[in-house]
Each structure stands twice: as structure tokens, then as C-alpha cells.
Amino acid sequence: MPMSDDKHEAARLELFFEAARAHPPEPSAALMAAVLRAAETGQPAPRREPLLARLRDAFGGWPALAGLATAAAAGVWIGTALPEGTIGAAEAGYLVDVAPELAFDLAGDF
Amino acid sequence: MAMPFDEHDDTPDETLLAAFAAGDAAAARRLTFRLTPRVLAHAFRLLGNRAEAEEVAQEAMLRLWRQASEWRAGEARLSTWLYRVTANLCIDRRRRAKGGTVPLDAVPEPPDTQPGAAERMQTHARAEALQAALNELPERQRQAVVLRHIEGLANPEIAMIMGASVEAVESLTTRGRRALAAALGTRKEELGYADER
Numbered sequence: 001m002p003m004s005d006d007k008h009e010a011a012r013l014e015l016f017f018e019a020a021r022a023h024p025p026e027p028s029a030a031l032m033a034a035v036l037r038a039a040e041t042g043q044p045a046p047r048r049e050p051l052l053a054r055l056r057d058a059f060g061g062w063p064a065l066a067g068l069a070t071a072a073a074a075g076v077w078i079g080t081a082l083p084e085g086t087i088g089a090a091e092a093g094y095l096v097d098v099a100p101e102l103a104f105d106l107a108g109d110f
Numbered sequence: 111m112a113m114p115f116d117e118h119d120d121t122p123d124e125t126l127l128a129a130f131a132a133g134d135a136a137a138a139r140r141l142t143f144r145l146t147p148r149v150l151a152h153a154f155r156l157l158g159n160r161a162e163a164e165e166v167a168q169e170a171m172l173r174l175w176r177q178a179s180e181w182r183a184g185e186a187r188l189s190t191w192l193y194r195v196t197a198n199l200c201i202d203r204r205r206r207a208k209g210g211t212v213p214l215d216a217v218p219e220p221p222d223t224q225p226g227a228a229e230r231m232q233t234h235a236r237a238e239a240l241q242a243a244l245n246e247l248p249e250r251q252r253q254a255v256v257l258r259h260i261e262g263l264a265n266p267e268i269a270m271i272m273g274a275s276v277e278a279v280e281s282l283t284t285r286g287r288r289a290l291a292a293a294l295g296t297r298k299e300e301l302g303y304a305d306e307r
Binding site: 009010012013014015016017018019020021022023024025026027028030031032034035036038039040042 | 130135138139141142143146147150151154155160163164167168171172175176233234236237239240241259260287290291294295
């Protein structure tokens with residue numbers, strides 16, 4: 001086939017390719033909905049940090065967490081080192097619970 | 111092809127997929143509206159059947175969601191992967207249909223009465239004629255011609271999608287074009303391009 005015929009043929013075919021590009025099938029609403037639904041059900045849950053990292057962030061970083069750990073350890077020591085025996089009315093007057101909600105939270109862990 | 115609200119969204123597909131894998135629901139939506147029309151169009155051109163193309167498009171997108179968390183950035187373009195998956199699903203379907211040519215949808219389009227309707231009908235007729243001729247091509251020729259001349263991809267990318275050499279792709283597109291020209295040449299008066307060039 002001579003070159004001019006090749007070019008002519010390519011130009012004629014291009015009209016058809018152009019027409020195909022101009023008429024793509026539009027996806028139906030049902031297809032789009034099915035694809036979106038599949039994305040929702042197949043989507044991994046947002047990544048969660050490990051428990052320790054979440055605790056660290058909740059308390060404002062490692063120094064705060066270390067302080068909390070120290071305070072907790074001190075609380076345990078004070079609790080276990082108290083002298084045995086009943087506390088008299090005079091001593092009981094000095095026992096003031098300054099943070100009852102904290103004591104309640106910690107009660108579960110110890 | 112871009113959907114209307116996707117026109118100015120040039121975030122790479124791969125970036126959106128990574129966001130989807132990290133749990134970003136908006137990224138899933140943007141990918142759906144950007145990629146589903148493309149996948150559907152490609153499947154339709156390979157199968158010639160609208161209903162089957164929709165099923166293939168749905169399955170291809172489902173596979174995309176499933177492997178999102180395992181996608182390795184930089185290894186391949188998402189579009190290359192998607193073209194390959196779509197083509198493989200189409201080939202499986204055609205083989206299951208025992209090699210028979212799948213007919214075009216039988217439901218006729220409603221008549222177009224808007225201004226410029228004659229020109230649009232001619233364009234539409236050409237698109238349909240091309241699809242009918244594509245349906246008659248051997249599988250690999252059809253795939254190569256569609257990727258090269260309708261999707262507008264370069265031969266090296268087509269070679270990656272088809273798992274073939276660039277030379278093989280060139281040969282397939284040349285033979286495919288020749289067969290199309292022969293098939294469509296018989297209808298040139300009917301389709302009104304004899305007087306245009």
C-alpha cells in the first residue's frame with residue numbers, strides 16, 4: 001500500500017476513534033453505588049496506635065507518663081507502709097482525700 | 111475521562127489509594143468517580159456488551175479496594191494495573207462464553223432531537239460501527255488497538271499491560287488497524303466520512 005494511502009487510512013480511522021472517545025459508556029447509578037459500597041465495606045479501619053502510645057499521647061508525652069508512674073508507685077508504697085492497727089480519731093482527722101476520682105480510677109488497677 | 115468534579119483534581123491515583131488504605135473515606139469516593147468510568151469504558155470496548163462491562167468494572171474496582179493496603183508505591187502505575195486486571199476479567203468472560211462474539215446491547219437509544227443532532231448521530235453511528243468492527247478482531251489485536259488508539263497509551267505501557275514486547279504491540283496494532291480499515295471501509299458512504307477527507 002503506498003504511503004499516501006496509509007495516511008489516508010489512518011486519518012479515516014481516527015474519525016472512528018474520535019467518535020468512540022466522544023461516546024464513552026456512562027456508568028449507571030447502580031454501578032457507582034455498588035463500587036462505593038464495596039469501598040466502604042472493604043476499607044480498613046483507621047490505623048490505631050498501640051495502647052502505650054495512646055496513653056502517652058493522652059497524658060502529654062513520656063515525661064508526664066513517667067511522673068504519673070512515679071506518683072502511682074509512691075501511692076502504693078504509702079498504702080503498704082502504713083502502720084498496722086486502727087487509726088484513732090485524732091489521726092483520722094489528718095486523712096484528707098484530695099482527689100477522690102483519681103483514687104477511684106486507680107482502684108481498678110491495683 | 112474525568113467526571114465533572116474531578117476535572118481539577120490532579121492528586122495521583124496512587125496517593126489517593128494510599129489514603130484509602132489508611133482509612134480515608136473521601137479518597138475512596140474520589141477514586142470511585144475517577145476510575146470507575148474509565149474501567150467501564152475499557153471493559154465495554156473489549157467486550158462490546160454494556161451489562162457485562164458493568165459487571166467487570168464492579169469486579170475490577172472490588173479487586174482494587176482489596177489490594178489497596180498491599181499496594182507498593184513506585185512499582186507500577188495504578189492505571190497500568192487496572193487496565194491489566196480489567197482486560198484479564200474481560201478475556202475470562204469471553205472465554206467462558208466459548209469464543210462467541212458478544213452482541214451489542216439490543217436496547218435502542220432514544221432519538222436525538224436537539225440542535226446538532228444529525229452530526230451527533232453520525233458520530234454515534236461511527237462509534238457503534240467501530241465497536242462492531244472491534245468485536246470481530248482477535249482478542250490481542252482488539253486490546254492493543256483500544257489501548258493505543260482510544261485510551262491513547264504509548265506502546266511501552268501497552269506492552270507492560272499486555273505482558274508483551276513493544277515490537278509485538280506494534281505488530282498487533284498494525285494488523286488490528288488494517289482489519290478495522292477493511293471492515294469499516296465497506297460502510298464509508300453509510301457513515302458519511304467519504305465527503306470529509
